[in-house]
Amino acid sequence: MGTFSLWHWLVVLLIVVLVFGTKKLKNIGSDLGGAVKGFKDGVRDGTAEADAAAQPPVGQVAGSTPAAADRSTIDVEARRKS
Incomplete structure (x- = not known):
């Protein structure tokens, strides 16, 4: 009764x-x-x-970020209405 037969x-x-x-x-x-193939490729x-993102580009210090990246970052908390 537990499993089905062939x-x-x-x-x-x-x-x-x-x-x-x-x-x-x-x-x-x-x-x-x-x-499934698309998921695996993704x-x-x-x-x-x-x-690739974990390794900084040649000549760039690991802790520094470009100014353009700071301007394009959106703070989620700032977008919420009180």
């Missing part, structure tokens, strides 16, 4: 194919695969950018 899963698969059709299931599978790019 025959139960085959019946469920047959019902899903009959309800959705093979073409729609193929489209869902390719969309899901594309989303995570990989995010770690590469974080590694």
Whole structure:
């Protein structure tokens, strides 16, 4: 009673194919695969950018920030209304 047997899963698969059709299931599978690939690429790019941001450029002191970055920073607390 706890787990389903192979025959139960085959019946469920047959019902899903009959309800959705093979073409729609193929489209869902390719969309899901594309989303997973995009997520993995985003995570990989995010770690590469974080590694690059951790090292200061040549000739720049690690603690200093350019004046342009200070002007473009938005303080979240300042934007909230009292």
